[in-house]
Amino acid sequence: MTPLLLGSDIYRGSSYGTWHPLRVPRVSTVLDLTRAMGWLPASQFRTSPRAKPAALSVWHTPAYLAALQHAEVSGAVDKDARARHGLGTVSNPVFPEMFRRPATGAGASLLAGELLRDGGRIHNPGGGTHHGMPDRANGFCYLNDAVLGILSLKRAGAVRVAYVDIDAHHMDGVEYAFADDPDTLLISTHEEKRWPFTGLIGDAGVGQTFNLPLPRGLNDSEMALARDRLMLPAVELFAPDAIVLQCGADAVDEDPLSRLALSNNAHWDLLAALIQLAPRFLLLGGGGYNPWSVGRLWSGNWAVLSGQDIPDRLPPEAEAVLRGLRFDGNSRGRNPPEHWFTTLRDAPHIGPVRTEVSDRVTYLAGRIVDMPGLSV
Template structure:
């Protein structure tokens, strides 16, 4: 590891750092989009009312500059996104070439500024992790973006940029772990041929983008585990111990990036997995001990209560805070004020969504197909 400037000489080795931004409060993909729901704002608000975001542990995310974005994205694509934000329209040719101005990747007021802030957050996180530590940047996790086009609600691919930024800080070997319900197709595209990047993705089978087959392994450091619908906490615990942690330990990374998507939770409308947020927190806790550097991103998540509760709980865990059995009134008020809009707003609000951070456990039998698929990646059949 080699020092690279004043930004790296921070106190992340002593205190976990949270990176946020108000851009997420003031922007939306549009009323009918699945990402019409708020996500990062309620995490910031919950952490503040719980007293978990002192000034020493909070950083405001910068916006990545266009030239920084071209570390992986093409200059033409970056320019097209900037122009689309200014004009609030695109030509048919630009839409076809870069997949922007579509139903999934719409034109909206901050369509360049918001994803560029996500990239700026992970680049800052990488600098803060120069000497080691933990950084949580829930605005990150847009793992579907490609070098020259938007994909799956993702305009820039900040997880790819996180790995590259860590590499620039001197981390030779980086492990990327993704527990989003959807396969990280953009990240795999970036690193499938890179022996110094381990990519582990646990995702629902036959779910968009329908990539990430069990057999897809790149040069050997790509680990795809498509799982059947109904995945429960006990099955994820097996995957955590026998696959994720085993592969990470064998790889011996200098840094880990965890994409902690909330759409694998049972309450989410965009998958059919049945995890509680206990499963995610257990993975966060285990990975923190597996490397001197851990960057935790957000990702998918389309139920505003389950997203806010999960990512707040993740931060509390990383920061060493005691998770209250019942939230204080100010935190309950944050959750009570949320609204669920868009085409996916189908479920009634469960009482515990308003009063707790921790879900009830959602265990169950471990299916043979889970055991078999874990064993296919070198795990022991248990």
């Protein structure tokens, strides 16, 4: 199947609020930038459907879905809905598209599972909402499209699914769903001592969950070690029918909500290696709160997924997209460096591999052969 990108114009102009980290344009930037690069012909774009409550209830509770829809219509939540469902909070505010927007991202992941029945590669940059819980919003995530995408892949015939998550924040919602499922491999790299404060290195589920908390200042060399000694060997040995990669952009150096320091090369290198390891591949977005780093990284993701060459210098049309972005109210947006406008690729962040990183990777790599259901 020709690689597909699933998106929607609902993300254009939709915001969690003028003060919220998700006020910045993200998916719309990816669509504009990939089109400006000539990478997204109409034949490779599919408008994401909006998932209906019946489809979402395969994991989310009907009561929660009803409360989420009611909050969108009424523009408010009462204290009971706030307490039970986590709606109307600082992290998960009431905003005009608070059901329709996440239902669009979830609709794309649900559709992707069906479209990948016979193999292929799909990018859903509006997905990656990995914190959502069955009965409540959590960490900017009203629905959990990652869980829904995995379930859709399994319904479409993928028995074994590997889920890899390189967001700066731990995949607590996905782990809640699949930690006890031996047919789902879970691998998460995330910043230690950062919300949601889950994903400790000893949290192993029934043996196929690998949590790698990493220290501040994580560089490309350290991520390459985790990739080559843990992530790729575990996925290859697991031999999945499908891979889902949550590619949060908040692990790159320029993000305001984390203190990891990767270049976007680390994400692209992992993606390029993973797409070789399963016939079905679903690539999701995730965190990322600097519009330039998100747009550049996720557009490069599509280049890798669809076999495009990333040029050293962007053409004028693509540069205009990046120069048109604004990041008001944040120090990183007041004086953006010139390369945020003219290139997609960051300078590699090569550095020493700290002992604490190598020790954790070595410990988890030693557990790979203990994954259930393997004959090694």
